Amino acid sequence: MRQTLGVVLLGAGRIGRLHAATLGGLPTVRVVAVVDPDRAAAEAARTLARAEQATDDVARALDHPAVEAVVIATPTETHADLIVAAARRRLAVFCEKPVALTLAETRRALQVVAEMGVPFQIGFQRRFDPGYQRARALLEEGAIGPVEMFRAVGRDPFPPPFRYLATSGGMFVDMAIHDYDLARFLVGEVLTVQAWGAVLVDPGFYAVGDVDTSLTVLRFANGALGVVENSRRAVYGYDIRTEVFGARGKIVVEALPRTPLWQFGPTGLQADYYRFFADRFQEAYRRELAAFVQAVQGGQPPRPGPRDALEALRIALAATRSHREGRPVDLWEVE
Secondary structure, three states, rough: OOOEEEEEEOOOOOOHHHHHHHHHOOOOOEEEEEEOOOHHHHHHHHHOOOOEEOOHHHHHHHHHOOOOOOOOOOHHHHHHHHHHHHHEEEOOEEEEEEOOHHHHHHHHHHHHHHHHHOEEEEEEEEHOOOOHHHHHHHHHOOOOOEEEEEEEEEEOOOOHHHHHOOOOOOHHHHHHHHHHHHHHHOOEEEEEEEEEOOOOOOHHHHHHHOEEEEHHHHHHHOOOEEEEEEEOOOOOOOOOEEEEOOOOOOEEEEEOOOOOOOOOOOOOOOOOOOHHHHHHOOHHHHHHHHHHHHHHHHHOOOOOOOOHHHHHHHHHHHHHHHHHHHOEHHHHHHO
């Protein structure tokens, strides 16, 4: 196994900076370059990643002889082309979700990955959270018997900027997709979805053709049923919780205080809270990149992989269609 893996980080925005700090703390990683059209942002992320250089030249960075892998944290509309560019150079690829906003574009990029035989991992960081990993292990052990129901809640503390929402793919593709991936990770394949959406938080969502509040009902291939609730606003902080109910009990991954402490006093019960996803899933982000590096160095296929990227997007697109057409949508309809 190689001692270090030469990596290029593409993107120095919010998620790029998070990955920069993670990569900079992994002893098995050599960050060769951070790439972003905003040179000041690239330089700031270079410091976090302890990278050798910051640049705005993607091709030059990918062609560096020490580079063996890329971490893609750029805007969604650039993902597919960057995946193709990296795969054609036979570089391992880690990419933030989604690969693209359509199945056709996703397939195009992943086909090149398959043809070139390069490792690929999609960025569903929740799978690496200790709570969700333990839940998966318990389910595989049959701890609660056959699964009958799944419930996930995901609420952000505030909406992202409208300039971001305009190109994000919408509530179901941009936000709920994480819960859809958890549904597959914990319960199994989804057959049918019925989704509803509403604008209850900010009328500005109408202007970008999106919703800020949604509900998705899932029917799984194993017969289980599921519900996913999402909102772009939770005034008390980042709110995420998941429940899997079975014949012999249930498993709950709960939204606990950020500090494992409850204060009881004359004014009642007090605790702190997670303010956003980077706060709640800090360890999961570290573990997902560490797992990617370990898989590449060990010659093993990273997980979650191409099929997970494709199927989570398929559920999200089915939910989008269901909301717009006001009917249940079978996943085979989404091609």
